[in-house]
Amino acid sequence: MINLTRRLRHRLPPSLLPTPILNRALSAPITPTPKPKPEVPVARHTEPKPQRRSGAGDVGREAVAFDGGVVPGLTPTMARFTLGGKVAVVTGGARGLGWNMSQALAEAGAQAIALIDVKQDLGDAAAAELHSTAGIPVRFYRVDVRDAKAVADAVAQITSDLGSVDIVINSAGVVDSNIKAETYDAAMFRNLLDVNLTGSFLVSQACARHMITARAGGSIIFLSSIAGSRVLHPQQQCAYNASKAAVAQLAKSLAAEWAPHSIRVNTIAPGYMDTALNREALLEGQKKHWSAMTPMGRLGRPDELNGLAVFLASDASGFVTGAEILADGGYAVY
Numbered sequence: 578m579i580n581l582t583r584r585l586r587h588r589l590p591p592s593l594l595p596t597p598i599l600n601r602a603l604s605a606p607i608t609p610t611p612k613p614k615p616e617v618p619v620a621r622h623t624e625p626k627p628q629r630r631s632g633a634g635d636v637g638r639e640a641v642a643f644d645g646g647v648v649p650g651l652t653p654t655m656a657r658f659t660l661g662g663k664v665a666v667v668t669g670g671a672r673g674l675g676w677n678m679s680q681a682l683a684e685a686g687a688q689a690i691a692l693i694d695v696k697q698d699l700g701d702a703a704a705a706e707l708h709s710t711a712g713i714p715v716r717f718y719r720v721d722v723r724d725a726k727a728v729a730d731a732v733a734q735i736t737s738d739l740g741s742v743d744i745v746i747n748s749a750g751v752v753d754s755n756i757k758a759e760t761y762d763a764a765m766f767r768n769l770l771d772v773n774l775t776g777s778f779l780v781s782q783a784c785a786r787h788m789i790t791a792r793a794g795g796s797i798i799f800l801s802s803i804a805g806s807r808v809l810h811p812q813q814q815c816a817y818n819a820s821k822a823a824v825a826q827l828a829k830s831l832a833a834e835w836a837p838h839s840i841r842v843n844t845i846a847p848g849y850m851d852t853a854l855n856r857e858a859l860l861e862g863q864k865k866h867w868s869a870m871t872p873m874g875r876l877g878r879p880d881e882l883n884g885l886a887v888f889l890a891s892d893a894s895g896f897v898t899g900a901e902i903l904a905d906g907g908y909a910v911y
């Protein structure tokens with residue numbers, strides 16, 4: 578079999594080959610943990626200043642309010658894609674993919690949206706903007722998804738503020754890239770698993786408990802990655818890869834357990850996306866390599882998971898559960 582990966586690497590000029598270590602653990606552990614000494618300089622993500630999303634770079638447009646008056650004129654097929662009457666919780670909703678999918682849920686007619694994140698200023702600004710553009714209740718809850726009690730309290734508060742939760746998108750996540758396995762600090766490894774895997778579980782569990790009590794069913798969506806089924810390169814990121822494989826298997830397990838409660842659980846597996854997570858000067862060379870490895874020849878735009886998120890959140894995917902759906906520009910065909 579032709580090894581396209583190797584062929585592509587050989588064809589790349591040196592300027593496009595791997596950059597130095599990039600360590601972007603975006604949220605601090607609950608208890609301070611020692612950081613390992615990097616072997617080469619570390620580039621850290623700098624917090625974007627709170628500002629309107631349309632100017633923040635994640636996507637260049639504001640949400641457009643959904644006109645519920647069009648629903649009676651929709652065909653049955655199109656009507657099943659709408660989210661009228663549904664309350665959504667989106668973790669990692671202050672920016673990036675979570676923010677974009679929140680906009681999409683609002684544009685598809687969601688009744689109210691709760692954004693969960695650790696970034697207070699960005700979260701407040703995101704909620705205010707989406708409320709003003711989409712014209713629906715949108716509230717920000719500052720919650721660390723690793724904290725089981727804080728998550729349970731927040732979900733109870735959301736249910737009281739906005740109504741029973743119907744849709745959950747677990748987009749909160751962090752990445753440590755370009756760290757060799759033999760030097761990976763144990764506390765950092767645990768922290769990444771804690772955010773990406775345990776945090777997604779805790780939010781899903783808290784929301785599912787309410788869904789089960791309400792007997793109204795629901796749709797829970799996880800964010801894995803192509804890294805969950807393929808070892809991405811050239812960057813070394815064993816903890817991230819493992820966390821995303823675990824997320825996908827967790828979602829399947831929950832799909833099986835909660836199907837009797839009419840709760841569907843599915844996973845979106847994105848390829849490389851052009852979010853702030855990947856918007857680093859030091860990553861420019863590496864990003865060209867990633868694009869070259871992707872048949873569509875580019876990274877995904879931050880709003881290119883929106884349609885899939887609406888599909889999975891809505892009755893249009895009524896018989897879909899336990900699925901992991903790739904949105905990767907074709908990366909996984911190699």
Ligand SMILES: NC(=O)c1ccc[n+]([C@@H]2O[C@H](COP(=O)([O-])OP(=O)(O)OC[C@H]3O[C@@H](n4cnc5c(N)ncnc54)[C@H](O)[C@@H]3O)[C@@H](O)[C@H]2O)c1
Binds near residue numbers: 748802
């Ligand atoms: N960007 C990509 O290329 C890509 C590819 C595949 C999968 N993903 C996954 O998609 C998800 C979103 O990625 P993104 O690019 O939007 O990243 P992002 O960094 O732009 O957004 C992630 C958000 O999660 C929040 N967060 C981090 N730790 C948290 C915690 N402990 N509690 C609550 N919130 C927390 C951050 O504050 C941030 O706002 C992540 O799970 C990521 O692993 C991203």
